[in-house]
Each structure stands twice: as structure tokens, then as C-alpha cells.
Amino acid sequence: MSKLVILIVIVVAALVCLAVPYLLGFFKFSKTILGSMFKKPSTLMYPVKPREWQERTRGAVGINADDCIGCGMCARACPTNAIEVDKNGGEWTIQRMQCIQCSACVDCCPKDCLTMENLYTIPDVVKVVDTVEIPTKKAAAAPAGGDGDLECDKETCVYCGLCAKACPADALTVDRKEKTWEVDKEACVKCGACIDKCPKKSLSFGGAAPAAAEEPSGDGTLKCDLEECVYCGLCAKNCPAEALTVDRKEKVWEVDDEACVKCGVCVDKCPKKCLTL
């Protein structure tokens, strides 16, 4: 009996000795499998251990309702028509299930009141629709005075075109040579971005008198106090008419009087306050 047991053990041992190298040669994956048996799991114990979001993770659109002016740019930019803006009713509505988190609305918001939050919309059994109350039309338009169409006081306007550049809806056309200023009333969303940008304060929503433009104190031409000037070039960079030439190395500051529209942007921008009109 004991001889038989010994024989069986010997045969099994021989088989194992033969089989192991064969199996290891055959199964190239065994090393990886053995290795991963002693490693921590690659999976995350969600939801016990919450996932860490990256700074750029696009989860869900958030809104800071106080700053919203109800212009509706976000609703127009949305590729899936997930956003609805009711300016008069004071409601901003987003259909969460329709939103594709492209953040097109966040990019186009003229007041930067939309944000892309990290956290996804919480799963639910119904199609979530979030409605946020926003300030109504009258309250929102208050800073500009009226609530009518955009108007320009042609007497003070210098046709610099800064308003057209600032317009998120591309509703304004300004031609400095022809001295024309036009607004596409259909396209205008009345966000007021142009009013903020206008250097001469000649823009307003109809119904209110435009704020008086500051009278130029000098003889009307732009001058620079070259003793103070550091030739930083900020004035040239901000000039809407590209009338200024500043060379820092050569210490040159020049103004093309013909091109200058005397808007005063450079005077505001100058860090040394050495420019005067």
C-alpha cells in the first residue's frame, strides 16, 4: 500500500515538474496575473471613496442669477436648445438631460455669470429641469437708464468701433471713415456690454439721457509727457484707431493726429498718467 502511495506521489511530482515550465511558456499572461494578485485594486471604491474632479472637468452648468441680465445669448449658443431665457418673466431654465456639457454658453456669456461646475447632475428617474429666477427686465436694465432700443448720441460718438468689438451678438456695425453707426435691432440682446465699453459714454438704451461725456480739458490733441513716459506701449495696444506708435527700445512715442479719434482710451489706460487730451 505504502509503495503505491509513493509511486503516485512520484508520478504526480514528475507531471507537475514537466507541466509548470510548459504552462508558463504557454500562458504568457501568468506573470501579470500573479503580479496583480498582490496589488491593490485598480478600481475606486465608489461611492464610499468619492472621485476627485479635475479643475477642468465639465459636469453641469451653474448660474450666478444676480448678475444675469437675461440677454439670451446662452440660449442661442446652445447646440441642443437646452436653455430657455424668459427675460420678462425673470426665469432662466435649463433642461439638464438635454445639456451636453459643451460649455458654449459659459464661453459666450457677456456677464460671465454662467460657470461650468465639476459635479455631474445627480442621477434621477425624471428628466430634471432646473429653473432659476433672474432679475427682471426693468431691474436689469437699470444701470443704463432706460429699457428701449440701443441708441447712440451721434454728436459725441467718435466712431471708434469699440462697441462693435465688444458686442457678443455682432449686432453693431461701425465705419469710422464713413462715420456711420448702425445697430441691428433684431440681433441686439441688450446686454449693455457696448455701453460699458464706450469711451465717450454716447451709448444708452432709449428713454434715458446719455451720461454727459467728459469734456476734454486741453486743446483736443493727444499729448504725452515724455519725461514721465515709460514707453510701455499700453496706449498703443488699446488704441481702437491704431493711431499710436510706441517703440520701447528707441524710446519713441508718436501719435498720428489724423487717425486719432480722441476717444481717451489711452489716457485711461496709461499707468503713469502722462497722457492728456
Add this chain to the structure above:
Amino acid sequence: MGKRTIIPFGPQHPVLPEPIHLDLVLEDETVVEAIPSIGYIHRGLEKLCEIKDFNQMVYVIERICGICSFGHGWGAVASMEGAMGVQAPERAEYLRTILHELGRVHSHLLWLGLLADGFGFESLFNHCWRIRETVLDLFEKNTGGRVIFSICKVGGMRKDISNENLKEMKEVLEGLKAEIKEITDVFINDASVQNRMVGVGVLTKEEAEELCAVGPVARASGVPQDIRMTDNHGVYGKLGFEPVLEEAGDCMARTVVRIREVFQSIDLISAAIDQIPDGPVDMKVPNKIEGEYITRMEQPRGEAFYYAKGAGTKFLKRMRVRTPTNMNIPAMVKTLAGADLADVPMLVLTIDPCISCTER
């Protein structure tokens, strides 16, 4: 000679999550003929592009495919930039190249996992997807999305990726190389994998050329066909790109091409990160599209074709996308004729079919 029978394959089949239907005409266990039919997942995205303005359209086009989404976005953007006659800044082109190649790494790792799943090697499948997860995290960190990135726009990129993040991306990918090698060696050396793939579904060079095969399918048959060589998109010309070629033309060769492309893509990303210039990533573009333009783009699955025709407004008159799987289906049908029934899943998988792309 046995009696002819017809076995339906798909549209729901365990090897493929996507709906393609094949009528397999069998004699005993051998496939005599395969008749493909598609049309289960048409979404009309090309038509949708006509009512979305060109900025919104990029987000639509990206959703043609969840795997090569960056490539589709870039292709559409490149064709519209061409129609407008603008050229994106150099840094943006570098970033696009980097993200496109990162997309290739993620796509090929996903496909390797699906292939392992297809021949029943579940643990290999899990390991492929474990490595792919690191790549997805890189995407999330740099673009904000794991699958749909929404970072490409007409005129450049919506966000810059800082040089520190690019450096970190390079380190992570170089570190991944050893892990990927460990897994991909199994595909190449394991006897059970070889039994399923070596000599199966041979597509000769002549057949590949005749049937207009594209991408890894063509390159596995020795056809040097890769749009990245032509230097009409991205900065591949500056990175010293050479296509990966294999001669055998069987399932194994198609797998090896994709495995070598994973390493090649990591090398291309490293080279691009080494030479990326500083500068703006975005520029102002005209507000309307006029004229028409054609772009070709090398997606992970092969050559894709984009055609944009402007209507003189913010909208397009026509957007046309032809995807690589569309071109590879004839080659697949060719290899299916004469194959064993048990090899059909392998043959369908090795062209890396993306039916959602094909039907859009």
C-alpha cells in the same frame, strides 16, 4: 458539399456593442459569402449640421464617434478653416496633434481590450482597459472631458494646455510604455492568442489596394497608406513620421500594426511636446463661411474625409463625412468568404468597426 444555410450575425452580437448585421451563407462550418447590411443607428448628424451654426456644429460632429471624437472635431474644423482660408496658430496645431495621437493611444487600447474579449481572454481585456483609464484621466485633466473633449474650435483651441501639464503628460505616457509592453507581448507571444489569429483572414496587398482598404487594415497588408505622411494636417511633417507596416495581412498583422502604433503615438506625443512653441492658441475668424473645402484626416481606424460647403452665412450648405469603417467593410466581406464560422467575430473585430461613425 453540405447544404447551404444562412446564419444571421448581429445586429446584437456579444463581440460587438455596435449594430452591424451580416447574413452569413454557410456550407457546413465554412462561410461562403457574407452579406452586410447597415442602417440600424443612423442619426442624421450631417443634416443637423445645416441648422447649427459653425461654432455649434463642432460639438455635433464630435459626437459622430465616442472613440475618435477629437479627430472628427478636428476634421470638421480643418475643413471649415480651409473654406474660410484661415490657418490656426502653430501652438494650436501642435496641441491638436498631441490630443489626436493621445486619442489614438486610447482608441487602440480600447480595441485591444475588445479583441481580447472577442476571443474570450477576459483578464487581458480588463488589463487593457485598466491602462486606458490612465489615458482617459489625462484627457479629463487637460480638456475637461473623458470621451467628448469639446476643446477644438474654428480658429484654434478653446483652452490652452500649460507646458507643465504637457510635461506631466509626457512623463505619464513614457511610464505607461512598460505596462503596455507587458500586456501587448501577451497578444504577440501567447500561443492561445496565436492559434486564433495567425494566418486567419489573410488580405493580400493587391486585394487591399483593389478594395480601397484604409488605415491599419491596409498597412497590415503592406500598403503604405497613411494620411499623416502627406503633411496636410497637424505638424506630422516636423515630427519625422513614418507609417507602421506589416506584410502578413492576417488578423495577427492587423493587431501588431495597432500595437506598434500605440508606441509610435507615444513617441510622436513626446516629440511634439519637446518642440511645441509658445504663443496664442486662438485667433479671430470671419463670421461666415463661403466656398468649399475638402480635408482628409488619419483617424485611429484609417483615412476619414471631410467636406464643407459654406452658404455665405454662419451656416453650412453641406457637411459630408466619410469614415474609415465605411471603406473597410468591402475588405472585411472579402476576408469573411472562406473563413470558419468561429473566426467570424475575429474578422469583424480586426477591421476595428465603428458603425456609429459609418452611419452618422
